[in-house]
Amino acid sequence: MTENHDLELLQTPGAVFFIFGATGDLAKRKLFPAIYSLYREGKLAEDFAVIGVARRPRTQEEFREDVFHSIQEFCRYKTENDDRFRAFAEHFEYKSLDINNVDGFRELNDQTVALEERYHIPGNRLFYLALAPELFGSVSSNLQKGGMLNSAGWKRLVIEKPFGYDLKSAEELNEQIRQVFKEEEIYRIDHYLGKEMVQNIEVIRFANAFFEPLWNNKHIANVQITLSETVGVEERGGYYDHAGALRDMGQNHMLQMLTMIAMEPPSRLLPEDIRDEKVKVLRSLRPYANAEEVKKNVVRGQYVQGSSRGKDLPAYRDEEKVDPESNTETYYMARVFVDNFRWAGVPFYIRTGKRLPVKTTEVVVEFKGMPNNVYLGKKYKLEPNLLVIRVNPMEGIYVKINAKRPGSESEIEPLAMDFCQSCMVGINSPEAYERLLHDAARGDSTYFTRWDEVATAWSFVDRIAEAWKQDPEGPLQYPAGSWGPKEADQLLAEDGFHWWPVNGQEEDDVVWEVNK
Numbered sequence: 001m002t003e004n005h006d007l008e009l010l011q012t013p014g015a016v017f018f019i020f021g022a023t024g025d026l027a028k029r030k031l032f033p034a035i036y037s038l039y040r041e042g043k044l045a046e047d048f049a050v051i052g053v054a055r056r057p058r059t060q061e062e063f064r065e066d067v068f069h070s071i072q073e074f075c076r077y078k079t080e081n082d083d084r085f086r087a088f089a090e091h092f093e094y095k096s097l098d099i100n101n102v103d104g105f106r107e108l109n110d111q112t113v114a115l116e117e118r119y120h121i122p123g124n125r126l127f128y129l130a131l132a133p134e135l136f137g138s139v140s141s142n143l144q145k146g147g148m149l150n151s152a153g154w155k156r157l158v159i160e161k162p163f164g165y166d167l168k169s170a171e172e173l174n175e176q177i178r179q180v181f182k183e184e185e186i187y188r189i190d191h192y193l194g195k196e197m198v199q200n201i202e203v204i205r206f207a208n209a210f211f212e213p214l215w216n217n218k219h220i221a222n223v224q225i226t227l228s229e230t231v232g233v234e235e236r237g238g239y240y241d242h243a244g245a246l247r248d249m250g251q252n253h254m255l256q257m258l259t260m261i262a263m264e265p266p267s268r269l270l271p272e273d274i275r276d277e278k279v280k281v282l283r284s285l286r287p288y289a290n291a292e293e294v295k296k297n298v299v300r301g302q303y304v305q306g307s308s309r310g311k312d313l314p315a316y317r318d319e320e321k322v323d324p325e326s327n328t329e330t331y332y333m334a335r336v337f338v339d340n341f342r343w344a345g346v347p348f349y350i351r352t353g354k355r356l357p358v359k360t361t362e363v364v365v366e367f368k369g370m371p372n373n374v375y376l377g378k379k380y381k382l383e384p385n386l387l388v389i390r391v392n393p394m395e396g397i398y399v400k401i402n403a404k405r406p407g408s409e410s411e412i413e414p415l416a417m418d419f420c421q422s423c424m425v426g427i428n429s430p431e432a433y434e435r436l437l438h439d440a441a442r443g444d445s446t447y448f449t450r451w452d453e454v455a456t457a458w459s460f461v462d463r464i465a466e467a468w469k470q471d472p473e474g475p476l477q478y479p480a481g482s483w484g485p486k487e488a489d490q491l492l493a494e495d496g497f498h499w500w501p502v503n504g505q506e507e508d509d510v511v512w513e514v515n516k
Ligand SMILES: NC(=O)C1=CN([C@@H]2O[C@H](COP(=O)(O)OP(=O)(O)OC[C@H]3O[C@@H](n4cnc5c(N)ncnc54)[C@H](OP(=O)(O)O)[C@@H]3O)[C@@H](O)[C@H]2O)C=CC1
Pocket: 020, 021, 022, 023, 024, 025, 026, 027, 053, 054, 055, 056, 097, 098, 099, 100, 129, 130, 131, 132, 133, 135, 160, 161, 162
């Protein structure tokens, strides 16, 4: 197959991309850079247009300037405001529009038709809602009323998280959207599913003879999933104080990663087959029966004043737009069981938090020990084998095995096989948003969450949220810059395990002290 043929397969069909919320943070930091990267890679040909929509007034030139600055600052491809960039920016137009104004949608339609003619686009329209979820229903309904859905080609709706606040609100939101769009036209973003190494989990599992046969409760002792962040809530205090770590990360990214680790091999590599397997995992999650079960298995924390790398860090309650008496959790950790044949009895420890010591997303699969009646086991304290999948910021795979210390009389020591993909020259992994936008434009919904996945995840999370609501104790405190409440470490210790250090974590830090 030729390189040109490969590129043709990767190219998106001609389409207009609507970015609702074009003056916002997500558009600036992620979406414009993603579109530019696709263009630079030839995945977007010349038959595309982008219409940015928001209320603020902007001339076409001002909007293109905004797009330029966003790309210059945030895109993995650097650019100057030269002829090549201007040719790209020509495809961008802006429409100042309040979502609630139906007439504005009719004008938007006229503007779109003109662009479709100019760029020979066959009526394909992708609506990306980088907006607060309260506006999703109105946009969908006004897209229909304003005649925006009458063009000849396909229509797709890409929506951002959070998808609801709980199961009930998510159902209402879904109902509103479904009045206009069919499930197969809806692409619910979970940007973790767009990350290179999260997608690689399937390949690592299903394409390796030395992992697949061991991927079950006979050989795996526990799984640890860490999504740690060093940042606080930054400018998003208003949103975050309402959501908290459970809803912000726990309902979506963490459970999605868990499904990738735990799902059965799909019979075909088709979106619905893969999503069927993922939803089966979510359905198999053991629900916490009552508040006591939640207390036994879940830890919530909130950061108080602390420090990291010599820098003083404020308490969560002192952050901008946060209620000074807030009980919102900034740390969430749970011991989760997947009650199916493959995983019965294997604990999955999942944790996320703001203001932790390192930024990392990592999965550690700890294998069971060798039977200790063989002579090696008796003579030496063997370390468990580990498979570590490093998702972010470092991308790679780390395998820990036991081997003879070179030159010794059969002395055994752990040996690390460390493959750092992101350190390799010439590897420039696409950003998650780039990949997901590309997939949505090509109609590939594999790495988007289907409604039943979202609903099932909410059912699991709602029980935790409900128990917390009734619990007068509130979250445990942890100093900013630490690894969260020590109760999370104790929870593993109860099972005879400890957190393995994640990439960037000093081996002698607090986690180890607690476990000694
Ligand atoms: N920022 C991020 O990193 C992430 C964001 N998200 C989600 O993405 C969505 C957008 O987030 P973010 O970009 O941060 O939000 P911002 O507040 O930065 O942007 C919101 C956008 O919505 C527009 N807007 C608001 N009200 C209206 C209206 N009535 N009519 C038309 N446009 C309107 C605003 O423009 P104007 O004021 O000009 O009308 C602005 O462009 C949210 O759902 C968020 O949860 C999800 C993951 C990460």
